[in-house]
Amino acid sequence: MSTPEPTLVLGSASPRRTELLQQLGLAFTVCPADIDETPFSDEAPRDYVERMAREKSAALDLKESTVLLTADTSVVLEEQSLGKPENKDHARAMLTALSGRSHEVLTAVCARDPARSEVIVVRTVVEFGELSGRLIDDYLATDEPWDKAGAYALQGLGGSFVRRVEGSVSNVIGLPLFELRELLQRFGLVPVLGKDAA
Ligand SMILES: Cc1cn([C@H]2C[C@H](O)[C@@H](COP(=O)(O)OP(=O)(O)OP(=O)(O)O)O2)c(=O)[nH]c1=O
Numbered sequence: 001m002s003t004p005e006p007t008l009v010l011g012s013a014s015p016r017r018t019e020l021l022q023q024l025g026l027a028f029t030v031c032p033a034d035i036d037e038t039p040f041s042d043e044a045p046r047d048y049v050e051r052m053a054r055e056k057s058a059a060l061d062l063k064e065s066t067v068l069l070t071a072d073t074s075v076v077l078e079e080q081s082l083g084k085p086e087n088k089d090h091a092r093a094m095l096t097a098l099s100g101r102s103h104e105v106l107t108a109v110c111a112r113d114p115a116r117s118e119v120i121v122v123r124t125v126v127e128f129g130e131l132s133g134r135l136i137d138d139y140l141a142t143d144e145p146w147d148k149a150g151a152y153a154l155q156g157l158g159g160s161f162v163r164r165v166e167g168s169v170s171n172v173i174g175l176p177l178f179e180l181r182e183l184l185q186r187f188g189l190v191p192v193l194g195k196d197a198a
Contacts, residue, residue, distance in 0.1 A: 004065075006113060006188055011060045011070040012174075014147075016155070020175040021069070024184070025192030033059040033070060037083070045076040049108035050119050057110045057117065067187045068112045073174050075150025076104040082150045088140055091151035095139065098150060098161075099131040105149070105172045109180060111187050120183055122176035124167035126154070131161055 010021055013032035021028060033056040039048050052072035062068050074081040077097055085091035108121045144158060145151035152158035154165075154172045170177040181191050 003188070005190065006065045006067045007063070008184070008189055009060075009066055009068045011056055011068055014174055016174040017071060020170055020173060020177060021180075023170075023177060024181055026184070026189060028069075031060060033057070035059050037072075039081060039083075045074055045079060045081045045104075045106055046108075046121055048072075048081055049074050049106045050121055053108035053110035053119055054117070057112045062112060062114060064114060066113065067184070067189055069109065069180075069184075070112075071107055071109045071175055073105065073107045073149050073172075076106055077101075084147060084149055085145055085151040091140055091145045092136055094151040095131060095136045095145075095161075096133075098128050098152070099136075100128060102127040102164075103150070107171045107174065107176055109175065109183060111183050113187055118183065118186065120176075120179055122168055122171045122179050124165060124169070124171045124176075126162055126166075126172060127164040128161045129163045 008026055008028035010028050010030045011033045018030055035055045037052060049072045053070050056070035057068055060068055082094050085094055102125055105124045105126055106121055108119055110117060110119045142157060144153050144156050154162060168176040185194055
């Protein structure tokens with residue numbers, strides 16, 4: 001008899017992460033993790049996202065035969081993590097800084113079961129076209145920038161700021177689906193499209 005698949009828990013309050021994980025066709029429950037997301041001084045962006053994904057995982061209880069998935073996404077410009085905007089001026093400054101150039105989006109994903117944990121970090125390069133002050137002001141009048149790293153949503157109105165994407169698009173929105181499917185398979189969870197290979 002084969003071992004039953006473990007239960008999957010998504011440790012996240014992000015509706016985007018729930019939607020993305022649903023694309024893998026696996027059953028899961030959601031349980032948000034609340035942690036202090038302040039970066040250490042001089043912490044490299046890659047180290048920061050990795051630490052956040054691990055700390056979100058450590059903040060949640062892990063039950064028997066469960067795989068817990070947590071993640072963190074940062075927009076990185078010239079080695080500086082932009083995080084989420086605190087207010088309108090902060091969001092305006094972020095979008096002005098991102099205008100007409102390329103930045104990186106890093107997402108770290110931590111998978112943990114009672115025996116082990118593994119973190120992957122996936123990098124996507126996003127190039128913005130020039131954004132006029134008027135366009136930025138109009139965007140700030142929408143709901144979109146507020147809970148997003150870098151103050152924009154690729155999947156929404158902010159998608160029209162983007163001239164080019166190199167790498168995983170889903171990674172920018174919160175979970176790198178290709179790499180995630182492989183990660184979950186290493187933890188004994190087989191997404192719908194991986195059933196034959198397992
Ligand atoms: C750049 C970008 C970010 N985002 C979102 C993804 C993440 O939800 C958010 C980055 O913040 P995170 O701190 O990674 O995640 P979160 O606080 O929303 O959720 P949790 O910690 O509970 O998992 O920005 C988009 O939705 N679209 C984009 O284009």
